[in-house]
Amino acid sequence: MKDLILVVDDEKDLRDVLKLYLETAGYTVLEAENGIEAIELISKSEVSLMILDIMMPKMDGFELIKKLGEERNFPIIFLSARTKVQDKILGLNLGADDYIEKPFDPGEVLARVMASLRRVKKENIREIKNGNLIWNTEERFIYKDGEKLDLTAKEYKLLSLLMKRPGKVFTKQEIYEFLWEESYYNDDDNTIMVHISKLREKIEENPRGPKKIKTIRGIGYMLEKINEDE
Known part of the structure; x- marks a missing residue:
């Protein structure tokens, strides 16, 4: 069964680029424009990892990660134009597993996704x-x-x-x-x-x-x- 990656970002061009790279690497990809759409998809799907933007309409990335709480069982990689150290610290302290600044190299994002999934599978012991x-x-x-x-x-x-x-x-x-x-x-x-x-x-x-x-x-x-x- 392929790992399912959920890309949450309000920029369609960005989602299209990431989807191309991730699907080429063998992953299944779902897309959402904001946190509300993401929650609906998560309730219906077995998400393996989420790539999450911070600044989005309706529900931003910080709100979404708080909403998911401790019941979340998949890693999150923040992908954001917010580059202040405080934002990175907040994102990581809220439970994100990684933080990548925009603009980004899609190849690096793919590498980070693969590394996060390897780490989760290694740590996913009872x-x-x-x-x-x-x-x-x-x-x-x-x-x-x-x-x-x-x-x-x-x-x-x-x-x-x-x-x-x-x-x-x-x-x-x-x-x-x-x-x-x-x-x-x-x-x-x-x-x-x-x-x-x-x-x-x-x-x-x-x-x-x-x-x-x-x-x-x-x-x-x-x-x-x-x-x-x-």
Whole structure:
């Protein structure tokens, strides 16, 4: 079965170019002029990846990605004339997997599409393991030593973020904007630290001397990459 690519952009010439390149590479392509049309197509089709413009009538790209929320199970590549760093950060923090500036090389877009789909297929596994922690991505539960952890929604979201990339340091800004889906200014009330502390109580053998979730001073937090036999 061919991967289905949804191209969402109000410029027909742009959609035509991308459709030509994608279909030549063996993909099936659907087109939408705005976010509202895209939602209708997504409800009827098994989309493998979406190429999404930001500035569109009726419903723009940012609104669409928010509307889809966490239920979305396909990658999104933003394709936009908005080149400000803030726009890129917002797009990526909302859940986009890549961001390409206009004007673009269609060959590069195709390469990015292929890379994103390869990455998704590699990551699309039911269980993610790190030491004695197992995340069942299908059930959306995380287990410690075979016992299901009793996590709040924010704790689950935070731990799943860390488990996706063990060994990666996530800044406080990245964590805050991922959990609350709004811009980070200053965590004066130590909201993130409180959530990290509660999570440590549930997954660490000794929460006062954590070996799983490490604090990287002045930057943020990371989940230590642990082999199964450790």
